[in-house]
Amino acid sequence: MKILVPVKRVLDYNVKPRVKSDGTGVDLANVKMSMNPFDEIGVEEAIRLKEKGVATEIIAVSVGPAKAQETLRTALAMGADRAILVQTDDDVEPLALAKIFKAIADAEQPGLVILGKQAIDGDNNQTGQMLAALTGWAQGTFASAVNVEGDSVNVTREVDGGLETVKLKLPAIVTTDLRLNEPRYASLPNIMKAKSKPLDTKTPADYGVDTAPRVKTVKVSEPPVRSAGVKVADVDELVAKLKALGVHS
């Protein structure tokens, strides 16, 4: 079966986001951009399923600017077989993303679509669930284990309070959580090889999807700053401070 893995180019997770002084967003000029870490876990999981003989082909997809090609090349260097860039300079919302991925799923007929549970820029945590609604497929979100058995997949999910396992009929949607796997680094030979793997370029219009935003960002501001309090000299002073707050056994 084929596996579709959507990947997003985002501000690198090691870079501290800076809010632009005009309040229009976060400054993305001249900062390091990388693949969304949850998507990287998705690519890794797809590769492991291919190594196990479960998957036959991995297709990486990204919706974004021309530079999102770099993100797709990273996925190809890790082990994806081919890539589709749906090129747009607009900021595409999860609902429109899900519509684009639905159209690609209709064309490619994958057995699984593996997405990151959220992108670390918008933190929406929606696209996978929305894609599941639009395709009518089952969804295993926040996955920490994925086991394909015949025509179904067992997904262990990280839920509040512990873990939960659900059995989903294939085709299905999986979204990744942090502990699903540790993504590999692409080796230099594989990075070289990735340059000659096929990468198609499309536009949202090719899939008949309107990407006009439904939600307008009015402004973006810094979160309220919490100021540091006092350093206490020793445990006795801490105990006194806590008792003054009414904290004691």
Place this chain on the structure above:
Amino acid sequence: MKTLVWVEHDGSAVKDATLAVVTAASKLGEVHLLVAGSGVDAVAKEAAQIAGVGKVHVADNAAFGHNLPENIAPLVAELMASHDAFLAPATTTGKNVAPRVAALLDVMQISEILSVEGPKSFTRPIYAGNAIATVESSDAKLVLTVRGTAFDKAATSGGSGSIEAVSADGDAGISSFVGAEIAKQDRPELTSAKIIVSGGRALGSSEKYEEVIVPLADKLGAALGASRAAVDAGYVPNDYQVGQTGKIVAPQVYFAIGISGAIQHLAGMKDSKTIVAINKDEDAPIFQVADFGLVADLFNAVPELTGKI
């Protein structure tokens, strides 16, 4: 505006996360609830008592027993024909169901709202809480998830909602529940605890976590938490994790012990009323947000604190 609030429950009682959602919904308009599950009479009666609640829609069906979104989202979408906004807690259950509902309604969801600014306007965190966006929806209906720590909890009594049964299709036939491993704890839940004692990587082992962190929590009747580093190192199970990718908490007092204060941890606890940090590295970023900081070796200081408090 008529709102529909998803009641999160464990089959026998309403979970606290629901109460903050009721408060958020009441800022928009009339509050209706949806209790979906299997054998949920008691939950429905309890839900009807929540202050400010109008109608309680009850969908009792075996197919709704494990919150499978494939079965529940069509039910919610149907009920939304007569409601203007759907609100769910930003818990793993709410986050699983709400976007599926939104897509069925062709609505762009607004996730983890922190405040209601107007009938269609909200604030929400982006970039792991490093920025706050004020957003406005242009959709005909709203689908929202609500960050529980950002709203007061509605009172659990004083309401007199009318209970109404909803008939629903039930099983979509594409998913089933296999099993769960839910940690049983004789202590308050992290997200509703008044005091939380969290340990970090500096503890070095699960034995030390047991030896140093647990006795202090026991003495204070506190919930247990941990940083992502401590969870990834295997000291404690993943549901202990406080942070952007774990649980978002805002207790009266939060103890950060041997936790350096990575951005992703701070995003999960910086709304706590009082933060106490104990760390031997005086430059640790946690001290920049702590109300009371103690620079000390935690292996000496914490047992001493446990003894004296």
